[in-house]
Amino acid sequence: IQQLDTERLRQHVADQLVRARERTALLTDAVDEHDLVRQHSRLMSPLVWDLAHVGSQEELWLVRDVGGREPVRQDIDELYDAFRHARADRPALPLLGPAEARGYVRQVRDKALDVLAASALSGHRLVDHGFAFGMIAQHEQQHDETMLATHQLRSGPPVLHAPDPPAASAGPLPAEVLIPGGVFTMGTSTEPWALDNERPAHQVHVPAFFLDTTPVTNGRYLEFIDAGGYAEPRWWSQEGWAHRQRADLSAPRFWRRDGSGWLRTRFGVVEPVPPDEPVVHVCYHEAEAYARWAGRRLPTEAEWEKAARHDPATGRSRRYPWGDTDPGPDRANLGQRHLRPAPVGAYPRGASPLGVHQLIGDVWEWTSTDFHGYPGFSVFPYPEYSQVFFGGEYKVLRGGSFGTDQVACRGTFRNWDFPIRRQIFAGFRTARDARPEELA
Numbered sequence: 001i002q003q004l005d006t007e008r009l010r011q012h013v014a015d016q017l018v019r020a021r022e023r024t025a026l027l028t029d030a031v032d033e034h035d036l037v038r039q040h041s042r043l044m045s046p047l048v049w050d051l052a053h054v055g056s057q058e059e060l061w062l063v064r065d066v067g068g069r070e071p072v073r074q075d076i077d078e079l080y081d082a083f084r085h086a087r088a089d090r091p092a093l094p095l096l097g098p099a100e101a102r103g104y105v106r107q108v109r110d111k112a113l114d115v116l117a118a119s120a121l122s123g124h125r126l127v128d129h130g131f132a133f134g135m136i137a138q139h140e141q142q143h144d145e146t147m148l149a150t151h152q153l154r155s156g157p158p159v160l161h162a163p164d165p166p167a168a169s170a171g172p173l174p175a176e177v178l179i180p181g182g183v184f185t186m187g188t189s190t191e192p193w194a195l196d197n198e199r200p201a202h203q204v205h206v207p208a209f210f211l212d213t214t215p216v217t218n219g220r221y222l223e224f225i226d227a228g229g230y231a232e233p234r235w236w237s238q239e240g241w242a243h244r245q246r247a248d249l250s251a252p253r254f255w256r257r258d259g260s261g262w263l264r265t266r267f268g269v270v271e272p273v274p275p276d277e278p279v280v281h282v283c284y285h286e287a288e289a290y291a292r293w294a295g296r297r298l299p300t301e302a303e304w305e306k307a308a309r310h311d312p313a314t315g316r317s318r319r320y321p322w323g324d325t326d327p328g329p330d331r332a333n334l335g336q337r338h339l340r341p342a343p344v345g346a347y348p349r350g351a352s353p354l355g356v357h358q359l360i361g362d363v364w365e366w367t368s369t370d371f372h373g374y375p376g377f378s379v380f381p382y383p384e385y386s387q388v389f390f391g392g393e394y395k396v397l398r399g400g401s402f403g404t405d406q407v408a409c410r411g412t413f414r415n416w417d418f419p420i421r422r423q424i425f426a427g428f429r430t431a432r433d434a435r436p437e438e439l440a
């Protein structure tokens with residue numbers, strides 16, 4: 001029986017690696033060689049860097065570390081070390097060309113699958129439950145989301161196509177949901193492929209609060225714009241206002257005014273801004289200013305996770321808002337199946353027991369919390385995944401976007417970025433404290 005389980009786990013691992021590679025191929029085969037090597041934005045690497053970097057990480061962890069095999073290309077380690085060269089400088093490096101990079105990742109993958117076939121997937125922490133393989137599948141999918149953001153920054157005719165997400169079907173929803181106060185379990189010590197920053201499980205007391213039922217829509221965000229929100233320093237933090245001035249912000253990224261309305265560009269397609277879709281491509285400062293204008297605030301990370309995982313019936317924290325089962329296409333807009341957020345109310349089957357919708361998928365959600373390790377955090381397996389980013393510089397984002405694969409998305413998953421970043425697929429929802437008389 002143990003043998004059979006290991007075989008099934010091995011197949012699951014292989015499936016995740018294959019799915020990641022199919023996504024990578026889609027994103028890198030969609031453009032010509034020139035578009036692969038060029039810089040579409042100083043915020044991003046050339047696509048061909050991401051491609052070979054994915055192979056390089058797979059070589060380091062699976063081929064060399066887990067497999068104990070000879071290096072494939074030790075000479076290029078340095079080129080694809082994200083800490084050695086800033087994104088803006090990567091186009092000038094002597095990178096592998098498109099054909100070389102494709103050959104390299106194929107060679108590494110063949111060896112990694114060999115290592116997988118030979119691994120017991122147990123016996124030491126790096127391979128228990130297939131962790132290192134899962135980490136590498138997640139890493140590739142994370143870069144696939146980054147490459148999707150590069151595509152969004154690319155100019156020229158559209159090259160990526162996908163069907164639209166489902167229409168709203170939930171019926172009228174209340175504006176906000178009360179999340180009762182009390183202790184809940186945040187983080188995890190049992191999710192096999194959870195990364196170090198999601199661990200360990202720990203108890204957190206979260207006072208009663210109200211959370212928006214859905215992410216803030218373009219329509220609502222437009223009210224903030226129309227009310228002069230971008231011109232009123234009182235809605236912004238000091239740091240936020242300074243950034244609003246410096247960067248001359250006046251609307252979400254990729255929007256432009258068209259007469260009395262607004263257009264946005266999405267993967268090369270220009271279209272009217274859809275009012276019922278979650279707003280995307282706003283930075284933390286914009287989210288915070290909107291919330292203050294609305295008389296509300298951003299949720300803390302703990303509030304977000306409690307809303308997404310706490311089951312009031314059992315007191316247990318679950319993997320997802322709907323329970324412990326993996327996301328399917330009826331639960332959440334994930335995996336680049338659709339190249340846009342779905343309208344609010346499109347995923348009634350993805351709602352939490354208390355009726356909070358679309359916590360998973362559609363848009364990453366800014367929280368007010370700085371990225372830190374949980375109490376009892378320990379680095380695993382390397383400090384450069386999470387630990388070096390702990391401190392006050394990064395804000396935590398939760399829930400994943402339409403560009404996030406489910407292997408890299410759970411109720412415990414933590415993303416982070418600088419509060420000025422807008423090229424990621426980030427939106428937000430707002431919260432407020434519950435007043436004592438509302439709890440009676």
Ligand code: AVJ
Pocket residue numbers: 139142143146385414415416417
């Ligand atoms: C978790 C999305 C912030 O892209 O910087 C990729 C993921 N880490 N390679 C990033 C990651 C190393 C990371 N984020």
Ligand code: FE
Pocket residue numbers: 053057082139143
């Ligand atoms: Fe990486």
